[in-house]
Amino acid sequence: MAQTDQRDAAATAPSAAPAAAPAPGEVDESEKGRRVRGIFQKIARRYEMFNALSSLGIYRSWLGRVARLAACEPTDRVIDVAGGTGDVTFEVIRTCPPASVELTDFTKEMLDVADEHIAAGAARGVPVRTRVADAMALPYEDDAFDVYTMAYGLRNFSDRELSMREASRVLRPGGRYVALEFSTPTNPAWRAVYNVYLGHVIPFVGGVLTHDRAGFDYLVSSIREFPPPAQIVRELEQSGFTSVTCHPCTGGIATIYVARAR
Numbered sequence: 001m002a003q004t005d006q007r008d009a010a011a012t013a014p015s016a017a018p019a020a021a022p023a024p025g026e027v028d029e030s031e032k033g034r035r036v037r038g039i040f041q042k043i044a045r046r047y048e049m050f051n052a053l054s055s056l057g058i059y060r061s062w063l064g065r066v067a068r069l070a071a072c073e074p075t076d077r078v079i080d081v082a083g084g085t086g087d088v089t090f091e092v093i094r095t096c097p098p099a100s101v102e103l104t105d106f107t108k109e110m111l112d113v114a115d116e117h118i119a120a121g122a123a124r125g126v127p128v129r130t131r132v133a134d135a136m137a138l139p140y141e142d143d144a145f146d147v148y149t150m151a152y153g154l155r156n157f158s159d160r161e162l163s164m165r166e167a168s169r170v171l172r173p174g175g176r177y178v179a180l181e182f183s184t185p186t187n188p189a190w191r192a193v194y195n196v197y198l199g200h201v202i203p204f205v206g207g208v209l210t211h212d213r214a215g216f217d218y219l220v221s222s223i224r225e226f227p228p229p230a231q232i233v234r235e236l237e238q239s240g241f242t243s244v245t246c247h248p249c250t251g252g253i254a255t256i257y258v259a260r261a262r
């Protein structure tokens with residue numbers, strides 16, 4: 001079942017002052033927010049092909065781990081943030097179907113692709129509603145969800161800690177936060193191999209598939225500049241989470257952060 005709500009309103013919301021936090025129902029209009037949204041608007045239709053080719057399918061095993069760590073119960077209300085074309089949502093549904101999912105993203109074009117997947121049966125009977133929403137100003141009540149999932153969102157936010165405080169606000173006490181993000185391997189040999197892949201393979205495959213090499217150069221620098229897991233753990237603890245754990249994937253190319261809302 002697919003429902004769409006407030007999409008046009010949010011997509012055309014008046015611009016907030018640069019760098020100001022977006023109000024509920026508006027999206028980030030800071031320079032970084034506009035730039036990130038512009039990239040995903042352009043690549044939405046080729047995003048999944050890029051992911052599959054550039055990661056040689058490895059990212060699917062990371063998604064499986066996210067879904068297992070989310071460990072949804074049949075009564076759980078889930079919010080998938082920066083959910084894009086729905087990969088995390090559909091993997092969660094395949095692994096441990098919850099009661100419902102709010103699949104949110106601030107790029108309408110990515111959600112359009114998710115809606116097509118839902119129409120083709122990817123939600124397997126679980127009610128999934130797509131909604132344009134900014135991770136830093138979620139248009140939901142306090143304590144509205146049992147589980148918050150996210151993949152590749154944190155590095156794109158103009159205010160990461162604000163997104164964490166929003167996550168903690170919309171989760172009920174004890175609710176689970178599960179977020180996947182790229183990280184840098186600590187083993188020097190593996191890091192050197194990974195750096196070649198990051199600096200050459202990703203911008204090349206991305207540029208060929210989407211004709212937006214500059215966009216992929218930006219995405220690569222956002223991966224390189226992303227802080228180490230210990231800092232993300234501290235930020236989560238300062239933002240209202242407890243029992244924070246890190247789960248490195250493929251030698252630390254990515255890390256899954258799991259935490260409980262207080």
Ligand SMILES: C[S@@+](CC[C@H](N)C(=O)[O-])C[C@H]1O[C@@H](n2cnc3c(N)ncnc32)[C@H](O)[C@@H]1O
Pocket residue numbers: 028033036037040081082083084085086087088104105106107110133134135136150151152153156157158
């Ligand atoms: C790399 S994609 C990941 C999509 C999906 N989670 C997946 O695993 O395939 C990053 C997504 O984050 C979204 N995004 C970036 N900043 C956002 C924000 N402030 N609020 C909501 N979504 C955001 C982008 O629109 C994009 O769809």
